[in-house]
């Protein structure tokens with residue numbers, strides 16, 4: 001007999017039972033479901049909707065059910081449809097009449113919205129913690145390689161020399177924005193929907209604020225129809241998760257390229273690489289590749305939920321059940337990827353000689369042009385002159401810093417009084433505009449990043 005079986009004359013088709021069930025995946029919500037039901041029961045008791053004795057029995061029964069599920073002694077039955085009904089059925093079997101009163105002034109529509117919000121709040125904090133942990137790993141890698149230089153790239157062509165730390169700190173910035181987005185997702189989820197009942201609210205004298213306080217919600221939802229059908233917080237999270245994956249996949253792509261023999265900038269730790277079943281020499285950056293690949297899953301999760309929500313009439317529709325697998329998949333994927341990347345980056349070694357060797361060559365060309373500009377040459381003209389110098393070097397097989405002032409003066413008289421130092425470190429030191437790659441500017445970025453991470457840690461600590 002179903003909890004809703006009163007108006008039915010025939011049992012549910014067996015296939016339909018499987019098809020409509022969410023229990024195989026929403027059992028994950030059991031802890032928050034129990035916590036939400038306990039808060040609801042206490043409120044029903046406090047407002048006199050049920051007796052305080054009944055509320056106490058319900059609470060004790062729910063605690064036991066939580067322990068049963070945690071210890072694997074709970075018998076899941078797909079005929080229960082979802083975790084909410086599974087828990088309610090077992091509760092009622094265990095404690096009788098009081099159990100059948102728990103669902104007073106509540107619907108699964110506001111219950112599932114509550115559960116998902118509670119679950120997401122916890123998981124958003126977990127994700128944010130992993131984002132910060134990765135920032136910390138990147139910061140220590142940057143600090144360990146503080147003096148290392150490398151070519152900065154545009155179009156994956158050597159562009160201008162930069163500090164390796166500057167490059168790594170760019171990812172710390174991306175993750176700082178990811179953290180902010182997660183904080184916003186947390187706020188979007190931090191609205192308590194219970195009391196909306198099926199869609200229209202309830203006639204019982206409920207106390208929504210009590211439930212919100214008990215469960216640690218910032219506020220209660222303002223419109224019952226919106227509250228039971230709003231999944232914006234899910235979209236916000238999937239959007240934030242997608243952007244995290246964009247960032248991780250960019251970093252991983254760099255690591256794939258950098259760990260190739262052609263680049264040889266980094267060596268990945270054996271523990272974070274895998275071999276080939278046929279080619280004995282191979283050490284593959286599979287972790288980086290998989291993270292790059294898994295970005296697609298998370299974008300897919302976002303697209304799935306967006307598409308599911310699009311065009312849904314108010315208020316609750318069963319389509320909404322489809323939000324969960326996407327959210328769970330995105331959560332699992334993003335958390336695993338954050339852990340994987342932190343481990344991989346934290347154990348890799350940067351070959352500072354290789355990066356420095358690659359940072360020379362024509363990467364100083366812009367600086368040579370800038371030197372002419374300082375001598376009063378218009379930038380476009382200077383660009384033209386240096387272009388010709390580069391072309392000549394390519395033909396003669398020389399590097400820019402091998403040319404004497406005399407030779408340079410053949411291209412422009414402004415060089416006759418001397419030429420600028422064109423070593424990668426000289427160039428880097430000159431790029432001292434705000435946010436630039438000069439060591440003192442990078443030191444500022446280190447400081448700012450440390451402050452951001454410290455305040456992120458405070459936010460995390462406040463939320464356990």
Ligand code: ARG
Pocket residue numbers: 022026081082108109112316318320321322
């Ligand atoms: N399993 C459902 C979901 O995940 C719970 C709500 C079902 N409500 C309903 N009236 N059928 O959305």
